[in-house]
Amino acid sequence: MKLLKFVPSFKPLESILLVTFILLVVIDVPIPTVISNVVTQPLGLVTLLLLSLYLFYTVHPIIAVLFVFVVYDLVIKSDSKQQKITISEPTPSQRVKDVKMKKMNPSVKVSLEEEVVEKMSPIGHSDISVYTTSTFKPISQDVGSASLV
DSSP: OHHHHHSOOOOHHHHHHHHHHHHHHHSOOOOOHHHHHHHTSHHHHHHHHHHHHHHHHHSOHHHHHHHHHHHHHHHHHHHHHSOOOOSSOOOOOHHHHHHHHHHHSOOOOOOHHHHHHHHHOOTTTSOOOOOOOOSOOOOOOOOTTTTOO
């Protein structure tokens, strides 16, 4: 008898809402893309919050609590349905960068001109320079006002 007193009496509309909310929570219903796009927006979330607060004041609290569970399930399903966009990729390691750079830079091939210049150029192959001494000594003279600007 005490159990029957605990079970509240619902209005017909509240009974329909109760059954609908229980089915939405228990059964895995796919969320349409239009609804998931609305729910993930801030205005949609605020609307659901205001609607749940309104239900707490107008209908039986059990129905309002079930609606909170429905909203939670709806938000979770909508968030997982949305595609994630990566803003920036993580920076690759130095080893990966080195491998890419080696692929971009081909191996060095010596051309015919470079071979001839290497053989014929005197740089690095000439004799050691010999300094000669002379009797000439440069003398600095007064240039007058030519150095003043």
